[in-house]
Amino acid sequence: MILNALPTEFQQAKPIIDTIEAAGYEAYFVGGSVRDTILGKPIHDVDIATSAFPAEVKGLFKRTVDTGIEHGTVMILDHGQGYETTTFRTESGYQDFRRPDQVTFVRSLKEDLKRRDFTINALAMRADGEVIDLFDGLADLQAGVLRAVGVAEDRFHEDALRMMRAVRFASQLGFTIEADTQQAITDNAALLTKIAVERTRVEWEKLLMGQQPVRGLQALVATDLYRYMPQMAAQHAMLTQLIALPAWHLPTIESTWTLLAWLMKLPDGAAIRQLLKAWKTSNELIDHVVAAWTALNALQQHGELQPMALFKTGLAALTTANTVATILGFGQPQAKLTAAYTALPIQDKRDLALNGGDLIKQKIVTPGPQMGQILAQLLTAVVTGQVANEPQALTELARMVADTKND
Numbered sequence: 001m002i003l004n005a006l007p008t009e010f011q012q013a014k015p016i017i018d019t020i021e022a023a024g025y026e027a028y029f030v031g032g033s034v035r036d037t038i039l040g041k042p043i044h045d046v047d048i049a050t051s052a053f054p055a056e057v058k059g060l061f062k063r064t065v066d067t068g069i070e071h072g073t074v075m076i077l078d079h080g081q082g083y084e085t086t087t088f089r090t091e092s093g094y095q096d097f098r099r100p101d102q103v104t105f106v107r108s109l110k111e112d113l114k115r116r117d118f119t120i121n122a123l124a125m126r127a128d129g130e131v132i133d134l135f136d137g138l139a140d141l142q143a144g145v146l147r148a149v150g151v152a153e154d155r156f157h158e159d160a161l162r163m164m165r166a167v168r169f170a171s172q173l174g175f176t177i178e179a180d181t182q183q184a185i186t187d188n189a190a191l192l193t194k195i196a197v198e199r200t201r202v203e204w205e206k207l208l209m210g211q212q213p214v215r216g217l218q219a220l221v222a223t224d225l226y227r228y229m230p231q232m233a234a235q236h237a238m239l240t241q242l243i244a245l246p247a248w249h250l251p252t253i254e255s256t257w258t259l260l261a262w263l264m265k266l267p268d269g270a271a272i273r274q275l276l277k278a279w280k281t282s283n284e285l286i287d288h289v290v291a292a293w294t295a296l297n298a299l300q301q302h303g304e305l306q307p308m309a310l311f312k313t314g315l316a317a318l319t320t321a322n323t324v325a326t327i328l329g330f331g332q333p334q335a336k337l338t339a340a341y342t343a344l345p346i347q348d349k350r351d352l353a354l355n356g357g358d359l360i361k362q363k364i365v366t367p368g369p370q371m372g373q374i375l376a377q378l379l380t381a382v383v384t385g386q387v388a389n390e391p392q393a394l395t396e397l398a399r400m401v402a403d404t405k406n407d
Protein backbone atom coordinates (compact mmCIF):
# COMPACT_ATOMS: atom_id res chain seq x y z
CA MET A 1 0.00 0.00 0.00
CA ILE A 2 1.28 3.47 -0.89
CA LEU A 3 -0.23 6.56 0.68
CA ASN A 4 -0.39 9.61 -1.56
CA ALA A 5 -0.76 13.19 -0.45
CA LEU A 6 0.80 12.68 2.98
CA PRO A 7 -0.19 15.15 5.71
CA THR A 8 2.18 18.11 6.03
CA GLU A 9 3.62 16.72 9.29
CA PHE A 10 5.18 13.88 7.28
CA GLN A 11 6.25 16.12 4.40
CA GLN A 12 8.10 18.37 6.83
CA ALA A 13 9.83 15.40 8.46
CA LYS A 14 10.77 13.75 5.15
CA PRO A 15 14.20 15.46 4.90
CA ILE A 16 15.15 13.83 8.22
CA ILE A 17 14.46 10.36 6.87
CA ASP A 18 16.19 11.26 3.61
CA THR A 19 19.31 12.34 5.52
CA ILE A 20 19.42 9.12 7.56
CA GLU A 21 18.90 6.99 4.45
CA ALA A 22 21.57 8.88 2.50
CA ALA A 23 24.01 7.82 5.20
CA GLY A 24 23.16 4.17 4.52
CA TYR A 25 20.68 3.44 7.33
CA GLU A 26 16.97 2.67 7.29
CA ALA A 27 14.38 5.04 8.72
CA TYR A 28 10.57 4.90 8.84
CA PHE A 29 7.60 6.66 10.28
CA VAL A 30 6.04 4.42 12.94
CA GLY A 31 3.29 4.27 15.54
CA GLY A 32 0.08 6.25 15.92
CA SER A 33 0.72 8.76 13.14
CA VAL A 34 0.85 6.02 10.50
CA ARG A 35 -2.26 4.31 11.91
CA ASP A 36 -4.25 7.56 12.12
CA THR A 37 -3.23 8.72 8.63
CA ILE A 38 -4.48 5.48 7.07
CA LEU A 39 -7.73 5.95 9.00
CA GLY A 40 -7.99 9.49 7.63
CA LYS A 41 -7.70 11.02 11.08
CA PRO A 42 -5.64 14.09 11.96
CA ILE A 43 -2.24 13.39 13.51
CA HIS A 44 -0.35 15.20 16.27
CA ASP A 45 3.24 13.98 16.42
CA VAL A 46 5.28 11.86 14.03
CA ASP A 47 7.67 9.25 15.41
CA ILE A 48 10.62 7.94 13.44
CA ALA A 49 12.32 4.57 13.92
CA THR A 50 15.75 3.90 12.46
CA SER A 51 18.47 1.29 12.16
CA ALA A 52 21.07 3.95 13.01
CA PHE A 53 22.32 3.80 16.59
CA PRO A 54 21.87 6.91 18.74
CA ALA A 55 25.47 8.07 18.32
CA GLU A 56 25.14 7.60 14.56
CA VAL A 57 21.93 9.65 14.48
CA LYS A 58 23.60 12.43 16.44
CA GLY A 59 26.49 12.46 14.01
CA LEU A 60 24.13 13.19 11.11
CA PHE A 61 22.37 16.29 12.45
CA LYS A 62 23.56 19.64 13.74
CA ARG A 63 21.06 19.98 16.56
CA THR A 64 19.86 17.05 18.65
CA VAL A 65 18.69 16.57 22.22
CA ASP A 66 19.15 13.36 24.23
CA THR A 67 15.51 13.03 25.29
CA GLY A 68 15.75 9.30 26.11
CA ILE A 69 19.06 8.16 24.83
CA GLU A 70 19.27 5.09 27.09
CA HIS A 71 16.18 3.73 25.26
CA GLY A 72 17.55 4.91 21.93
CA THR A 73 15.53 8.10 21.55
CA VAL A 74 17.15 11.25 20.22
CA MET A 75 15.18 14.38 19.36
CA ILE A 76 16.28 15.97 16.09
CA LEU A 77 15.62 19.70 15.92
CA ASP A 78 14.77 20.97 12.48
CA HIS A 79 13.16 24.28 11.38
CA GLY A 80 11.64 24.84 14.82
CA GLN A 81 10.26 21.30 15.08
CA GLY A 82 11.45 18.39 17.22
CA TYR A 83 11.38 14.84 15.85
CA GLU A 84 11.70 11.88 18.21
CA THR A 85 13.90 9.34 16.47
CA THR A 86 14.30 5.96 18.13
CA THR A 87 16.74 3.22 17.22
CA PHE A 88 15.20 -0.17 16.40
CA ARG A 89 15.31 -2.16 19.59
CA THR A 90 14.29 -5.32 21.34
CA GLU A 91 13.35 -5.38 24.98
CA SER A 92 13.71 -7.96 27.72
CA GLY A 93 13.15 -8.42 31.44
CA TYR A 94 9.84 -6.73 32.35
CA GLN A 95 9.96 -7.92 35.93
CA ASP A 96 7.75 -5.05 37.07
CA PHE A 97 5.13 -5.41 34.29
CA ARG A 98 5.84 -1.79 33.36
CA ARG A 99 9.07 -1.45 31.49
CA PRO A 100 11.91 -3.61 30.22
CA ASP A 101 14.94 -4.26 32.42
CA GLN A 102 17.03 -4.06 29.30
CA VAL A 103 16.76 -2.71 25.77
CA THR A 104 19.06 -3.85 22.99
CA PHE A 105 19.57 -1.84 19.82
CA VAL A 106 19.15 -3.87 16.64
CA ARG A 107 19.35 -3.21 12.90
CA SER A 108 16.13 -5.03 11.95
CA LEU A 109 12.81 -3.25 11.49
CA LYS A 110 10.94 -6.51 12.02
CA GLU A 111 12.51 -7.05 15.43
CA ASP A 112 11.45 -3.54 16.42
CA LEU A 113 7.88 -3.89 15.19
CA LYS A 114 7.24 -7.25 16.80
CA ARG A 115 7.68 -5.89 20.35
CA ARG A 116 4.90 -3.32 19.79
CA ASP A 117 1.46 -3.62 21.37
CA PHE A 118 -1.16 -3.99 18.61
CA THR A 119 -0.94 -4.88 14.93
CA ILE A 120 -2.44 -1.52 13.96
CA ASN A 121 0.40 0.15 15.90
CA ALA A 122 3.06 -2.02 14.30
CA LEU A 123 2.89 -0.47 10.83
CA ALA A 124 5.82 1.43 9.40
CA MET A 125 5.86 3.87 6.51
CA ARG A 126 8.67 4.92 4.20
CA ALA A 127 9.17 8.60 3.50
CA ASP A 128 7.56 8.09 0.07
CA GLY A 129 4.34 6.79 1.66
CA GLU A 130 4.86 3.05 1.18
CA VAL A 131 3.40 1.18 4.14
CA ILE A 132 5.35 -1.78 5.54
CA ASP A 133 2.88 -4.24 7.07
CA LEU A 134 4.68 -7.20 8.63
CA PHE A 135 1.95 -8.21 11.12
CA ASP A 136 -1.25 -7.80 9.08
CA GLY A 137 -2.04 -4.49 10.70
CA LEU A 138 -3.68 -3.19 7.53
CA ALA A 139 -6.26 -5.98 7.51
CA ASP A 140 -7.02 -5.30 11.17
CA LEU A 141 -7.31 -1.56 10.50
CA GLN A 142 -9.70 -2.36 7.68
CA ALA A 143 -11.77 -4.72 9.82
CA GLY A 144 -11.70 -2.49 12.89
CA VAL A 145 -9.93 -5.02 15.09
CA LEU A 146 -7.46 -4.55 17.93
CA ARG A 147 -5.16 -7.55 17.99
CA ALA A 148 -2.00 -7.91 20.02
CA VAL A 149 1.18 -8.53 18.06
CA GLY A 150 2.15 -12.17 18.64
CA VAL A 151 1.11 -13.72 21.95
CA ALA A 152 -1.24 -11.28 23.66
CA GLU A 153 -0.34 -12.30 27.19
CA ASP A 154 3.34 -11.62 26.52
CA ARG A 155 2.54 -8.11 25.32
CA PHE A 156 0.52 -7.37 28.48
CA HIS A 157 3.22 -8.79 30.74
CA GLU A 158 5.72 -6.48 29.09
CA ASP A 159 3.57 -3.46 29.90
CA ALA A 160 0.28 -3.91 31.72
CA LEU A 161 -0.81 -0.41 30.66
CA ARG A 162 -1.41 -1.89 27.22
CA MET A 163 -4.63 -3.42 28.59
CA MET A 164 -5.91 0.11 29.24
CA ARG A 165 -4.62 1.16 25.83
CA ALA A 166 -6.71 -1.61 24.26
CA VAL A 167 -9.97 -0.39 25.77
CA ARG A 168 -8.98 3.22 25.06
CA PHE A 169 -8.37 2.50 21.35
CA ALA A 170 -11.65 0.55 21.22
CA SER A 171 -13.36 3.78 22.27
CA GLN A 172 -11.32 6.21 20.17
CA LEU A 173 -11.45 4.14 16.99
CA GLY A 174 -14.71 2.27 17.53
CA PHE A 175 -12.79 -1.01 17.16
CA THR A 176 -13.52 -4.49 18.50
CA ILE A 177 -10.93 -6.28 20.61
CA GLU A 178 -10.03 -9.62 19.03
CA ALA A 179 -11.05 -12.65 21.14
CA ASP A 180 -7.60 -13.93 22.21
CA THR A 181 -6.45 -10.41 23.01
CA GLN A 182 -9.57 -9.78 25.09
CA GLN A 183 -9.15 -13.12 26.89
CA ALA A 184 -5.57 -12.16 27.77
CA ILE A 185 -6.84 -8.91 29.28
CA THR A 186 -9.38 -10.85 31.36
CA ASP A 187 -6.66 -13.22 32.55
CA ASN A 188 -4.20 -10.48 33.42
CA ALA A 189 -6.44 -7.61 34.51
CA ALA A 190 -5.06 -7.57 38.06
CA LEU A 191 -1.65 -6.56 36.69
CA LEU A 192 -3.08 -3.09 36.14
CA THR A 193 -2.40 -2.38 39.83
CA LYS A 194 1.34 -2.43 38.97
CA ILE A 195 0.91 0.65 36.78
CA ALA A 196 1.30 4.21 38.03
CA VAL A 197 -2.14 5.73 38.59
CA GLU A 198 -1.27 8.75 36.44
CA ARG A 199 -0.67 6.56 33.38
CA THR A 200 -3.90 4.62 33.92
CA ARG A 201 -5.74 7.90 34.36
CA VAL A 202 -4.62 9.29 31.00
CA GLU A 203 -5.97 6.19 29.23
CA TRP A 204 -9.22 6.27 31.23
CA GLU A 205 -9.82 9.92 30.34
CA LYS A 206 -9.06 9.24 26.68
CA LEU A 207 -11.48 6.31 26.75
CA LEU A 208 -14.28 8.45 28.16
CA MET A 209 -13.60 11.25 25.64
CA GLY A 210 -13.43 8.86 22.68
CA GLN A 211 -15.83 8.72 19.75
CA GLN A 212 -17.42 5.44 20.83
CA PRO A 213 -16.90 5.30 24.58
CA VAL A 214 -19.47 2.55 25.01
CA ARG A 215 -17.20 0.20 23.03
CA GLY A 216 -14.36 0.78 25.46
CA LEU A 217 -16.63 0.60 28.50
CA GLN A 218 -18.15 -2.69 27.40
CA ALA A 219 -14.69 -4.19 27.04
CA LEU A 220 -13.66 -2.73 30.39
CA VAL A 221 -16.63 -4.44 32.05
CA ALA A 222 -16.41 -7.70 30.07
CA THR A 223 -12.75 -8.16 31.07
CA ASP A 224 -13.20 -6.99 34.68
CA LEU A 225 -10.34 -4.56 34.05
CA TYR A 226 -12.30 -1.76 35.75
CA ARG A 227 -12.02 -3.60 39.06
CA TYR A 228 -8.32 -2.74 39.18
CA MET A 229 -8.71 0.97 38.56
CA PRO A 230 -8.65 3.27 41.65
CA GLN A 231 -11.98 3.41 43.53
CA MET A 232 -13.77 1.49 40.80
CA ALA A 233 -14.01 -2.06 42.13
CA ALA A 234 -17.59 -1.55 43.32
CA GLN A 235 -18.75 0.47 40.32
CA HIS A 236 -20.25 -2.23 38.10
CA ALA A 237 -23.75 -0.75 38.37
CA MET A 238 -22.47 2.75 37.65
CA LEU A 239 -20.64 1.56 34.51
CA THR A 240 -23.75 -0.30 33.37
CA GLN A 241 -25.72 2.90 33.77
CA LEU A 242 -23.11 4.84 31.80
CA ILE A 243 -23.24 2.28 29.00
CA ALA A 244 -27.04 2.53 28.90
CA LEU A 245 -27.25 6.35 28.61
CA PRO A 246 -28.50 7.58 25.21
CA ALA A 247 -25.56 8.32 22.87
CA TRP A 248 -23.20 10.74 24.55
CA HIS A 249 -19.89 12.49 23.99
CA LEU A 250 -17.67 14.02 26.66
CA PRO A 251 -15.57 16.84 25.22
CA THR A 252 -13.26 17.59 28.18
CA ILE A 253 -11.43 15.90 31.03
CA GLU A 254 -13.44 18.01 33.48
CA SER A 255 -16.72 16.75 32.06
CA THR A 256 -15.62 13.11 32.34
CA TRP A 257 -14.99 13.36 36.07
CA THR A 258 -18.11 15.43 36.71
CA LEU A 259 -20.26 12.79 35.03
CA LEU A 260 -18.54 9.98 36.94
CA ALA A 261 -18.91 11.78 40.28
CA TRP A 262 -22.59 12.26 39.53
CA LEU A 263 -23.29 8.66 38.51
CA MET A 264 -21.31 7.38 41.49
CA LYS A 265 -23.83 9.29 43.63
CA LEU A 266 -21.08 10.81 45.74
CA PRO A 267 -22.64 12.65 48.68
CA ASP A 268 -20.60 15.87 48.70
CA GLY A 269 -17.56 17.80 47.55
CA ALA A 270 -15.37 16.04 50.11
CA ALA A 271 -16.16 12.65 48.57
CA ILE A 272 -15.32 14.00 45.11
CA ARG A 273 -12.01 15.33 46.42
CA GLN A 274 -11.24 11.92 47.85
CA LEU A 275 -12.02 10.18 44.55
CA LEU A 276 -9.89 12.55 42.52
CA LYS A 277 -7.02 12.41 45.02
CA ALA A 278 -7.00 8.64 44.57
CA TRP A 279 -6.66 9.24 40.83
CA LYS A 280 -3.91 11.83 41.47
CA THR A 281 -5.47 14.63 39.45
CA SER A 282 -4.42 18.26 39.87
CA ASN A 283 -5.98 20.48 42.55
CA GLU A 284 -7.17 22.75 39.77
CA LEU A 285 -9.17 19.90 38.23
CA ILE A 286 -10.59 18.96 41.63
CA ASP A 287 -11.83 22.52 42.26
CA HIS A 288 -13.38 22.66 38.80
CA VAL A 289 -15.18 19.33 39.17
CA VAL A 290 -16.50 20.17 42.65
CA ALA A 291 -17.86 23.49 41.33
CA ALA A 292 -19.40 21.83 38.26
CA TRP A 293 -20.94 19.04 40.36
CA THR A 294 -22.49 21.61 42.72
CA ALA A 295 -23.93 23.50 39.75
CA LEU A 296 -25.20 20.23 38.30
CA ASN A 297 -27.22 19.65 41.47
CA ALA A 298 -28.80 23.10 41.14
CA LEU A 299 -29.59 22.52 37.46
CA GLN A 300 -31.31 19.27 38.27
CA GLN A 301 -33.33 20.71 41.16
CA HIS A 302 -34.24 24.14 39.78
CA GLY A 303 -33.36 24.12 36.06
CA GLU A 304 -31.31 27.25 36.63
CA LEU A 305 -28.78 28.87 38.93
CA GLN A 306 -29.30 31.89 41.16
CA PRO A 307 -26.92 34.82 40.57
CA MET A 308 -24.64 34.01 43.50
CA ALA A 309 -24.39 30.37 42.40
CA LEU A 310 -23.60 31.47 38.83
CA PHE A 311 -20.91 33.78 40.18
CA LYS A 312 -19.31 31.14 42.40
CA THR A 313 -19.36 28.46 39.72
CA GLY A 314 -17.70 30.55 37.03
CA LEU A 315 -18.32 30.17 33.30
CA ALA A 316 -15.91 27.27 32.73
CA ALA A 317 -17.39 24.97 35.40
CA LEU A 318 -20.88 26.13 34.41
CA THR A 319 -20.26 24.97 30.87
CA THR A 320 -18.95 21.63 32.18
CA ALA A 321 -22.05 21.24 34.37
CA ASN A 322 -24.37 21.95 31.47
CA THR A 323 -22.55 19.56 29.15
CA VAL A 324 -23.06 16.81 31.71
CA ALA A 325 -26.64 17.90 32.46
CA THR A 326 -27.39 17.61 28.74
CA ILE A 327 -26.10 14.04 28.69
CA LEU A 328 -28.27 13.30 31.73
CA GLY A 329 -31.33 14.85 30.11
CA PHE A 330 -31.74 18.08 32.08
CA GLY A 331 -29.42 20.47 30.24
CA GLN A 332 -30.26 24.07 29.35
CA PRO A 333 -29.49 25.81 26.08
CA GLN A 334 -25.84 26.80 26.68
CA ALA A 335 -26.51 30.28 25.25
CA LYS A 336 -29.10 30.89 27.95
CA LEU A 337 -26.68 30.00 30.75
CA THR A 338 -23.86 32.00 29.22
CA ALA A 339 -26.19 34.99 28.90
CA ALA A 340 -27.27 34.68 32.53
CA TYR A 341 -23.64 34.58 33.58
CA THR A 342 -22.59 37.48 31.35
CA ALA A 343 -25.48 39.52 32.70
CA LEU A 344 -24.11 39.36 36.25
CA PRO A 345 -23.12 42.87 37.42
CA ILE A 346 -19.60 41.58 38.05
CA GLN A 347 -17.88 38.30 37.24
CA ASP A 348 -14.89 38.58 39.54
CA LYS A 349 -14.32 39.62 43.15
CA ARG A 350 -11.67 42.04 41.98
CA ASP A 351 -14.28 43.95 39.99
CA LEU A 352 -15.98 45.14 43.17
CA ALA A 353 -15.85 48.97 43.11
CA LEU A 354 -14.70 49.07 46.74
CA ASN A 355 -11.91 47.03 48.31
CA GLY A 356 -10.50 46.35 51.78
CA GLY A 357 -8.04 49.23 51.49
CA ASP A 358 -10.90 51.66 50.80
CA LEU A 359 -12.80 50.42 53.86
CA ILE A 360 -9.80 51.12 56.08
CA LYS A 361 -9.08 54.51 54.52
CA GLN A 362 -12.68 55.56 55.12
CA LYS A 363 -12.32 54.31 58.73
CA ILE A 364 -15.31 52.00 58.28
CA VAL A 365 -13.43 49.03 59.62
CA THR A 366 -10.02 48.05 60.98
CA PRO A 367 -8.11 45.15 59.44
CA GLY A 368 -9.42 41.80 60.71
CA PRO A 369 -12.11 39.19 60.16
CA GLN A 370 -14.89 41.79 60.15
CA MET A 371 -13.45 43.31 57.00
CA GLY A 372 -13.82 40.02 55.13
CA GLN A 373 -17.40 39.66 56.32
CA ILE A 374 -18.33 43.15 55.16
CA LEU A 375 -16.69 42.63 51.76
CA ALA A 376 -18.57 39.35 51.38
CA GLN A 377 -21.85 41.13 52.06
CA LEU A 378 -21.00 43.86 49.57
CA LEU A 379 -20.14 41.24 46.99
CA THR A 380 -23.45 39.42 47.47
CA ALA A 381 -25.36 42.69 47.31
CA VAL A 382 -23.69 43.65 44.03
CA VAL A 383 -23.96 40.22 42.39
CA THR A 384 -27.64 39.91 43.29
CA GLY A 385 -28.34 43.44 42.04
CA GLN A 386 -29.34 44.91 45.39
CA VAL A 387 -26.81 47.70 45.10
CA ALA A 388 -25.02 49.34 42.22
CA ASN A 389 -21.32 48.56 41.84
CA GLU A 390 -20.26 52.16 42.56
CA PRO A 391 -17.88 53.40 45.25
CA GLN A 392 -20.41 55.73 46.83
CA ALA A 393 -23.28 53.27 47.05
CA LEU A 394 -20.95 50.61 48.37
CA THR A 395 -19.43 52.95 50.97
CA GLU A 396 -22.90 53.74 52.30
CA LEU A 397 -23.85 50.09 52.47
CA ALA A 398 -20.54 49.23 54.14
CA ARG A 399 -21.17 51.85 56.86
CA MET A 400 -24.64 50.46 57.50
CA VAL A 401 -23.37 46.90 57.72
CA ALA A 402 -20.50 47.92 60.02
CA ASP A 403 -22.88 49.85 62.28
CA THR A 404 -25.25 46.91 62.67
CA LYS A 405 -22.29 44.66 63.42
CA ASN A 406 -21.02 47.06 66.08
CA ASP A 407 -24.41 47.35 67.81
Ligand SMILES: Nc1ccn([C@@H]2O[C@H](COP(=O)(O)OP(=O)(O)OP(=O)(O)O)[C@@H](O)[C@H]2O)c(=O)n1
Pocket (backbone or CB within 6 Å): 030, 031, 032, 033, 047, 115, 116, 117, 118, 121, 122, 159, 161, 162, 165
Ligand atom coordinates in the same frame (compact mmCIF):
# COMPACT_ATOMS: atom_id res chain seq x y z
N1 LIG B 1 2.66 0.64 25.94
C1 LIG B 1 3.03 0.87 24.69
C2 LIG B 1 3.09 2.19 24.20
C3 LIG B 1 3.49 2.38 22.88
N2 LIG B 1 3.80 1.34 22.09
C4 LIG B 1 4.27 1.56 20.69
O1 LIG B 1 4.75 2.90 20.55
C5 LIG B 1 3.95 3.61 19.60
C6 LIG B 1 3.79 5.08 20.03
O2 LIG B 1 3.24 5.14 21.33
P1 LIG B 1 2.20 6.26 21.80
O3 LIG B 1 2.53 7.57 21.19
O4 LIG B 1 2.10 6.14 23.28
O5 LIG B 1 0.80 5.71 21.25
P2 LIG B 1 0.15 5.86 19.84
O6 LIG B 1 -0.16 4.50 19.33
O7 LIG B 1 0.99 6.72 18.97
O8 LIG B 1 -1.25 6.54 20.16
P3 LIG B 1 -1.56 8.10 20.38
O9 LIG B 1 -2.35 8.50 19.19
O10 LIG B 1 -2.37 8.13 21.62
O11 LIG B 1 -0.25 8.81 20.52
C7 LIG B 1 2.65 2.83 19.54
O12 LIG B 1 1.97 3.05 18.32
C8 LIG B 1 3.16 1.41 19.67
O13 LIG B 1 3.74 0.96 18.47
C9 LIG B 1 3.73 0.05 22.58
O14 LIG B 1 4.01 -0.89 21.85
N3 LIG B 1 3.35 -0.16 23.87
Ligand SMILES: [Mg+2]
Pocket (backbone or CB within 6 Å): 031, 032, 033, 045
Ligand atom coordinates in the same frame (compact mmCIF):
# COMPACT_ATOMS: atom_id res chain seq x y z
MG1 LIG C 1 1.70 8.72 19.57
